[in-house]
Amino acid sequence: MPQIVTVRTKDDTTGESIAVVLSQDAVCLGPDGQPWSGVSLKSEEARKLAARLLSLAMEIEGKKELEQKNSLNTLADLASILVFHDGSEQSHRAFRLALDFATRSLARIQLAGIFGIQSNKFEPSTLPDDYEWQQGWLERLTASYSGQAAKEGIELRTTLLAADNQQAIMDTFDGGRFDLIIIPYKFSGHSHESSTLKAFMQSLAEARKSKILFCP
Secondary structure, eight states: OOOEEEEEEEETTTTEEEEEOOTTTTEEOOOTSOOSSSSOOOOOHHHHHHHHHHHHHHHHHHHHHTTTTOOOGGGGTTTTEEEEESSSSSHHHHHHHHHHHHHHTTTTEEEEEEEEEEEESSSSSSSSSHHHHHHHHHHHHHHHHHHHHHHTTTOOOEEEEETOHHHHHHHGGGGGOSEEEEEEEEHHHHOOTOHHHHHHHHHHHTTTTTTEEEEO
């Protein structure tokens, strides 16, 4: 069965790019009835491929944005930063970025830890064990983060929220009172079926006074 693989790669002219690789047996019939090198996709398969390509493109753009952060003068006068965290490595990078910005401007950091999230999408888990171990992991992480922030003279406040407490998560945005909101890129997702993700992104859109940064 023909396979499609999409990966980030290097380009001699522009740096990073996206490679779409087809397996050797990828052959389909063209409009003229002749065999073409390619694959025929159903609508659902096409949407998944498009979502994957968009995800890779945003990762590359996000990386470039992080590389240019030293030149972002608009972020030099931050007073408050909200960062979301689910215990993942991507979330850890988001906190490190928040701490970096805070040390430059002496901003206060509010960390919102979300526990009980499914591993493959931004949806509450149905397994009680996920809530227990993820909460414990976040408690250990935030204790470590508090020590790191204290050494830098930065005020760090932490709040742990269950993924199934949708209202509490939405209230975290608090009318856009944060100058900067940093979110792990995995929180953005591309699923139109996730009610939790829809509500999260809607609250994010309503935080018009806040600058938004997705961390890859």
